[in-house]
Amino acid sequence: MNDGGQRRYGPLGRALVIIPTYNEAENIKPIVARVRAAVPEAHILVADDNSPDGTGKFADELAAQDEQVHVLHRQGKEGLGAAYLAGFRWGIEHDYGVLVEMDADGSHQPEELPRLLTALKGADLVLGSRWVPGGRIVNWPKYREYISRGGSTYSRLLLGVPIRDVTGGFRAFRRETLEGLGLEEVASAGYCFQVDLARRAVGAGYHVVEVPITFVERERGDSKMSNDILVEALWRVTAWGVGSRANKLLGRKPS
Template identity: 40%
Template sequence: MKHTFAVSSIIAVATYNERENLPLLLSQIRLHAPTSHILVIDDKSPDGTGQLAEQLAAKMGRISVIHRAGKLGLGTAMVAAMKYALHEGFGVLVTMDADLSHDPAVLPKLLAGLGEYDVMIGSRYVSGGGTKDWPWLRKFLSKSVNLLVRTLHRLPAKDNSGGYRAYKRAYLEKVDLDHLLSAGYSFQEEMLLRCHRAGARIGETPILFADRRLGASKVNLKECARSLAMLLYLGVPRFLGGPNLAPLKSSPKGPSHEFRKTA
């Protein structure tokens, strides 16, 4: 008898003051990825996003909320999501922003891409992708950083800095999540680099990245400079004192039912 298998997936959104965006975001995710679990990681948002997430979770079901003590940064929120996904036995983790810059309508394509690839990227820089309403300076800086990263780290992807991604469990298990070096923006490049070093096949599907419509931007110039320095350091070879980016040899503990039998 032939069985079909469905991978259990979890979609993680980190939030800091996203109260205005959360209801539409969660309903859109549920619409486009109805079988996925949702995880919200909130850092004690002063606007009450965490409490609103709890109310929506009670109403909608299959939504978990992690409340952290204060603003600890997007990178560590994503690590918390990765550990949660591993611990809870999910086969796929999707990460996305909460401000609707990442269109939930792309979720089916990201998930379907994992049939062929191990990590899928919602990409602004492949044919059909792009950014909407960005000033030329932001566009120029983002493209330049991507070109630098691609060249320096010999990464195959065109968009290495975006946060709209789907990861297969096996590659989250191979990355040493306890010793990531980046807490800020360079987190995305570092994760990709580590997955690449672990042998992951990386695919991209185009997205149109829209600027946030509601809520305040958290872009921080000091953090941009710190992340750029980190990207350069990540490119220093080991024998010259550079970082250890080798994949883990043994998997961390936790249930590993990657595939759930459905028939």
């Protein structure tokens, strides 16, 4: 990676917090309120995948009351990665300088967002990390922790990325970073979407910083994690790792 200390970073510009939703009717109003309180200058984009529980309607009500809240209505449930990619495109088209990933369920605490944005002043990408010193999780069963830690470790070792929490989804990107990652080539939809962006950032030489966060298990609604998502993550990460090693042996450019 490039040494961030040797690079001059320009001003961050306007920040857009992208919150993908599917059946988060119980959570959308509280999380939007917390983001607005934590970073009053930021805008919010709710990217709703046509939630049958009315999440999109509640988001529209919030947007009607607050000009800094926006809603992107999507056709249906297409996966976390697709929702974020749509949000990134929307944010870039509307000239935001910082684009943030954040869950709707409160597991990513908006009150920690100012620390991520402060760190981004000297970085290309900032990750909210559970697995660096100072990071922690609250109210997770042990099996969830083992899966998450194991997934990050497996991905880090196989892909050779020096990131402790490579699967985490609380992130702040500079616009220029996203534009340099080749988003049009990203096909991963679920859990491994975060791994894909992290490996691309490292491979492109961007300066990546991890900031410790406290990750809190959701209190309302159902987790979107499934066996299919885990299987997709496992085979994609394995394919990327094997492909990377093959390219090095053959002297080809990494993909």
